[in-house]
Amino acid sequence: MHSLASPRSIFNAATPAPRQRSCAPAVRCIATASASRSYKITVLPGDGIGPEIMSVALDVMRSIGSQEGISFHFTTKLVGGAAIDAAGTPLPEETLVACKDSDAVLLAAIGGYKWDNNEPHLRPERGLLGLRAGLGVFANLRPATVFSQLVESSTLKREVAEGVDVMVVRELTGGIYFGEPKGFGTNKNGDRTGFNTEVYSATEIDRIARVGFETARKRTGKLCSVDKANVLEASQFWRERVIEIAKEYPDVELSHMYVDNAAMQLIRNPKQFDTIVTNNIFGDILSDEASMLTGSIGMLPSASIGQSGPGLFEPVHGSAPDIAGQNKANPLAQILSVAMLLKYGLGEKKAAERIEAAVLATLDRGFRTGDIVSEGKTLVGCKQMGEEVMRALQAPVAAGL
Secondary structure, X not given: OOOOOOOOOHHHOOOOOOOOOOOOOOOOOOOOOOOOOEEEEEEEEEOOOHHHHHHHHHHHHHHHHHHHOOEEEEEEOOOOHHHHHHXXXXXXXXXXXXXXXXXXXXXXXXXXHHHOOOOHHHOHHHHHHHHHHHHOOOEEEEEEEOOHHHHHHOOOOHHHHOOOXXXXXEEOOOHHHOOOOOEEEEOOOOOEEEEOOOOOOHHHHHHHHHHHHHHHHHOOOEEEEEEOOOOOHHHHHHHHHHHHHHOOOOOOEEEEEEHHHHHHHHHHOHHHOOEEEEOHHHHHHHHHHXXXXXXXXXXXXXXXXXXXXXXXXXXXXOOOHHHXXXXXXXXXXXXXXXXXXXXXHOOOHHHHHHHHHHHHHHHHOOEEOOOOOOOOXXXXXXXXXHHHHHHHHHHHHHOOO
């Protein structure tokens, strides 16, 4: 069986967590498991396919908890469109309070066509931005790994896609999504305008750069910083600070690339990349592009981390409202997000690795949801895919391993 925890994978990267602090500044270390092995988890199903994939993931989480002697106390709260409908805001105060009071936060997906025409402050995405800012999770780690079982699902040629293993480290709480001033106005010609501000402080750049360097150090020691320093002052400052922080990591090979070239190179020759560090908006775009190298965005988890407090763990994909409630969603990214939560949020490494192994075993047995199905494989729905992962989880227990 192939191991998800390959030397270059997210599962060996410097994905920090709250319980132990001995790493470089602004980088939390892997959590140490609680002596009581009892944890408070805030669950945010969100919108669209969110409740479906979350239900499957929680079944897996309960199963591994039972097998490994771990107790989970789940608190379910509203966020996104569901929160707008029920409470008139995309991020109710009680949701943020519950998240801050937990050991880790598990999010599914938010958004949908229903709320597309809402006022800006009543968009589901505002809830996610507020959640990230409220938890102080400034670093988002998104892996794009082409599993050998799914190489044929990639739209790229086998020789291009096979062996791809890229980590995108995205700054999450600054830049153009949060910068001020922003809004709507009128220019000197009387035309209406919309404007946003791309702004970063040295502190914000330095801390995400350190996460990038720490992550690269745990992988192959290569870090590519992506910016647009040829035309943007904010990017010129970004590059200046990254070069300065690089002095702390002489063992890591640093390179720089403009974002437009990086987008092209991810398709042309993705294996040239190991770890990428970049700003909020570039990271948003490039990580989604990188995810499609794997064949489906439905396979990829992510972790959002800060200097203290609970981490936020969620699949990379969106809410897919067009297939919501139809049992078609791929729950594997949500399940793998549980594995990341266990390993890096709670320090439960063994439980996490068993989930990773169960996912790979399920793929080895040929089960596929519609987004990754290919000739000769067994098409299953969201619920059955979860059941097959559960079956794989229970197999080693039944064998007495």
